[in-house]
Amino acid sequence: xxxxxxxxxxxxxxxxxxxxxxxxxxxxxxxxxxxxxxxxxxxxxxxxxxxxxxxxxxxxxxxxxxxxxxxxxxxxxxxxxxxxxxxxxxxxxxxxxxxxxxxxxxxxxxxxxxxxxxxxxxxxxxxxxxxxxxxxxxxxxxxxxxxxxxxxxxxxxxxxxxxxxxxxxxxxxxxxxxxxxxxxxxxxxxxxxxxxxxxx
Amino acid sequence: xxxxxxxxxxxxxxxxxxxxxxxxxxxxxxxxxxxxxxxxxxxxxxxxxxxxxxxxxxxxxxxxxxxxxxxxxxxxxxxxxxxxxxxxxxxxxxxxxxxxxxxxxxxxxxxxxxxxxxxxxxxxxxxxxxxxxxxxxxxxxxxxxxxxxxxxxxxxxxxxxxxxxxxxxxxxxxxxxxxxxxxxxxxxxxxxxxxxxxxxxxxxxxxxxxxxxxxxxxxxxxxxxxxxxxxxxxxxxxxxxxxxxxxxxxxxxxxxxxxxxxxxxxxxxxxxxxxxxxxxxxxxxxxxxxxxxxxxxxxxxxxxxxxxxxxx
Numbered sequence: 001x002x003x004x005x006x007x008x009x010x011x012x013x014x015x016x017x018x019x020x021x022x023x024x025x026x027x028x029x030x031x032x033x034x035x036x037x038x039x040x041x042x043x044x045x046x047x048x049x050x051x052x053x054x055x056x057x058x059x060x061x062x063x064x065x066x067x068x069x070x071x072x073x074x075x076x077x078x079x080x081x082x083x084x085x086x087x088x089x090x091x092x093x094x095x096x097x098x099x100x101x102x103x104x105x106x107x108x109x110x111x112x113x114x115x116x117x118x119x120x121x122x123x124x125x126x127x128x129x130x131x132x133x134x135x136x137x138x139x140x141x142x143x144x145x146x147x148x149x150x151x152x153x154x155x156x157x158x159x160x161x162x163x164x165x166x167x168x169x170x171x172x173x174x175x176x177x178x179x180x181x182x183x184x185x186x187x188x189x190x191x192x193x194x195x196x197x198x199x200x
Numbered sequence: 201x202x203x204x205x206x207x208x209x210x211x212x213x214x215x216x217x218x219x220x221x222x223x224x225x226x227x228x229x230x231x232x233x234x235x236x237x238x239x240x241x242x243x244x245x246x247x248x249x250x251x252x253x254x255x256x257x258x259x260x261x262x263x264x265x266x267x268x269x270x271x272x273x274x275x276x277x278x279x280x281x282x283x284x285x286x287x288x289x290x291x292x293x294x295x296x297x298x299x300x301x302x303x304x305x306x307x308x309x310x311x312x313x314x315x316x317x318x319x320x321x322x323x324x325x326x327x328x329x330x331x332x333x334x335x336x337x338x339x340x341x342x343x344x345x346x347x348x349x350x351x352x353x354x355x356x357x358x359x360x361x362x363x364x365x366x367x368x369x370x371x372x373x374x375x376x377x378x379x380x381x382x383x384x385x386x387x388x389x390x391x392x393x394x395x396x397x398x399x400x401x402x403x404x405x406x407x408x409x410x411x412x413x414x415x416x417x418x419x420x421x422x423x424x425x426x427x428x429x430x431x432x433x434x435x436x437x438x439x440x441x442x443x444x445x446x447x448x449x450x451x452x453x454x455x456x457x458x459x460x461x462x463x464x465x466x467x468x469x470x471x472x473x474x475x476x477x478x479x480x481x482x483x484x485x486x487x488x489x490x491x492x493x494x495x496x497x498x499x500x501x502x503x504x505x506x507x508x509x510x511x512x
Contacts, residue, residue, distance in 0.1 A: 036388070038290060057290065057318040059304075068366070113261065113270055118366055120318045148244060151289030153259065153270035156245035192245040192268070 007166045007178055015177055016046075023161070023173040024048075024134075030149050037125075039150025043142035045173065047132035050139050052146040057120035071117035075105040077139070079128040084176075101126075104139055107188055107198045113153040122152060133176040134162045136186045140198070156190035160198065163187065242269040242284055249282060257283030291316045291391040291415040293369045297360045298400045300381070300413030301371070303350050309343055311350050313358070316391060316415040319368050323350070327361060327372035329379070331441050349441050355381040357411050357419065377401065379440050381411075383448060384421025387460050389467035391416035395474065402475045406455045406482055412473060420459050422452050458485060458492045465501040471508065481508055 005015055012019060024046030033040045037053035044050075060066045065074075077097050081089040090097055104126070112122065124146070126139050140160035147154060164174045164182035174184055188198035242248065246269045251262045259271045260282060269275070271286040293299070293315070304320055305312035311323040325338050328349060350356060357378050358371035373379050394412050402410040403423060411419040448456075462481045466473060484507050485495060494500055 039288065059312075059314070059318075059320040117318050119368075148272045149288065151271055151273070151286035153261075154244040155261065155263075155268075155270065157243075190245070192247075 005177060005181075007181060008169055008171070014171065016175060018173075020169060021172045024175075028145060030145065037150070039146045039148070039152070041142050041145035041149055042129075043138055043145060044130070045134050045138050045141075046175065047130055048134050048138045049128075049130040050135075050142045051127045051129055052139070052142040053125045053127075054122065054143075054146045054150040054152065055125070056122040056150075057117040057152070058123070060119065060121035065121065066119045069118050070114040071112070071120040071122050073105055073109050073112060073114065073122050073124065075101040075108075075124045075126065075143075077101045077104070077126045077128065079131070083128050084131045100136065100139065103136065103198070104143060107140060107158060108143060108147070111155050111158055111190070112147065113155065116153060131176065133174045133179040134186075136160065137162050137173075137188075140186075140188050156192045158188050158190060158198075160186055160188040240275045241273070242275050243272045244270050248275060248284075253280070254282045255280050257281045259284030259286060288390060288392070290318055293317055293321075293360050293363075293415070295360050295362060297414040298357065298411070299360060299371070299415045300355065300357050300386070300411055300417035300419050301415070303352050303354045303356065306346055306350070306352060309338075311346070313356070313371060315369070315371075315413075316388070316417060317369065321360075321369045321371050322364070323356075323358060323371045323373070327370070327374055329374055329376070329440065350380065351443075354443075355386060355419065357381055357413065376440075380442070381419050381421065382442065383445050384409075384419055385456055385460050387418045387420060387463045387467075389416050389418060389463060389473065390470075393467055393470065393472050394418070395472055397474065402478070404459065404475070404479060404482060406459070407452050408455050408459050410459070410475075410478070418463055418473070420456050420463070422446065422448050422456065454492060458482065458495070461492055461495040462504070465495055465504055466508075469501065469505040471505060477508060480511060484508070 008014055008020070018024070027044050029042040033051065033053060037055055039054040040052060042049065042051040057071050060072060065072050077100050079090050079097060081087055124143055126143065128135065137160040140158055144158050161172060162174050162179070162184055164171050164178060164184035166182055171178060171182070174182065185199060187196060189196050248260065248267045248269055251265045251267050254267055256262050256267045259269060259273060260267050261270050267282055269284045271284055273284050273286040276283050276285055299315045301313035301315035301321060303311050304314045309325045312320040313323050315321045325343060325346060356373065358373045359378060361370045361372040363369055391414065394414050394416060396414065397412065400412045402412065404410065407423045409421050409423050413419070459478065459482065462478065462485065463473065466477065466481065471477060481504055484504055490500055495504070
């Protein structure tokens with residue numbers, strides 16, 4: 001927990017000039033990304049930027065992966081080598097990426113009304129373009145938007161944000177710098193019922 | 201900067217309507233979307249109405265006696281049925297729809313066809329015409345030469361015949377105007393832009409035939425002469441399953457490309473396709489003497505769309 005950088009200064013400001021509960025600037029782009037996807041969204045939380053493409057419901061590529069009573073949700077995450085400050089290429093089999101995609105899949109499978117599309121497949125392709133903390137929250141928020149953009153029936157939105165604690169003061173929407181120093185948790189909620197979908 | 205505000209709570213003032221209140225059309229302002237002709241945009245998870253007074257339709261679900269939207273789109277009401285039509289969605293097939301599709305797989309006694317729907321459609325061997333229009337039961341020998349009719353990758357035009365219990369659609373090509381497609385080019389547009397028309401086979405006077413598939417696949421091809429149509433004397437029944445393109449001259453090729461580019465431009469500006477719109481757009485592009493390839497440039501495309509929407 002020893003860091004040269006002050007996480008929260010005496011005036012109550014964080015290293016990037018935000019207050020404790022202040023979120024970073026959010027920008028959303030829902031324009032089609034030219035790949036023929038059914039829905040797409042590019043979302044940035046400050047310097048974290050992800051782009052999500054949703055295909056489907058469509059015919060499953062592998063018949064073994066279909067269910068006779070619901071659609072199969074397939075999530076693939078790719079992290080661009082240039083997305084973080086040190087250039088690093090991660091393969092598709094990387095454990096961290098697999099965990100991320102499994103988390104996102106577990107978050108969305110109960111929210112999508114999969115029983116309406118038996119034997120189909122819904123593909124969610126997530127591309128991480130820039131990383132500055134709060135990767136999971138950005139992925140979840142962008143996926144929600146892309147699914148809505150694709151016209152796929154959902155029970156509710158899923159909204160996610162990261163929170164951390166610096167000694168006794170809680171902080172929201174951590175940057176990479178804060179995320180490395182603080183214990184943190186990402187929470188996903190469905191606003192209508194207020195139910196939690198995910199705690200990581 | 202997007203400010204962080206607490207989530208909007210469900211309005212407490214919204215009282216649950218009794219059916220007799222609704223019959224009197226005494227709807228308060230919060231539920232004015234339920235009046236016919238009004239439009240309201242909704243989003244997943246939004247409370248629409250009580251499930252005691254209304255029935256849930258497509259794009260909605262019921263939780264805790266409330267009808268809640270599950271897609272983003274416009275709310276529509278027919279009598280007591282509340283539906284939400286999504287802004288963008290895949291093609292939802294209905295019996296009798298004309299679709300353009302591509303063969304993806306050859307299976308025992310059936311073909312699988314990609315028709316831009318949620319699952320591949322099935323085209324049964326029993327629901328195709330034999331070359332030459334012979335009427336008989338399909339034999340085992342026909343089953344063995346299924347690839348001579350349709351192969352993987354072939355494009356075809358067909359009609360939705362029925363649905364299987366699991367929701368897959370079954371197609372048929374039992375008409376001489378349906379079958380394999382050649383002499384042209386495929387364009388894909390969002391399915392919502394193709395409306396139901398009296399006829400989905402359109403002949404433009406520039407020597408181009410169009411097939412507007414309701415699934416958003418549009419086939420643009422060389423004009424077939426009246427005398428060579430199905431049932432006429434010049435019609436070659438043996439060529440129904442031919443893989444060979446006819447001789448297409450340069451002017452027809454240009455016209456096909458021009459129509460294709462016009463459709464791409466109109467679709468990118470969300471203009472619904474119809475024969476009059478396409479004809480006007482074609483005439484405009486001839487008047488402006490624009491090169492076919494330049495049609496795809498942003499400024500020319502916008503000029504085209506504004507001139508069309510101004511007229512229509």
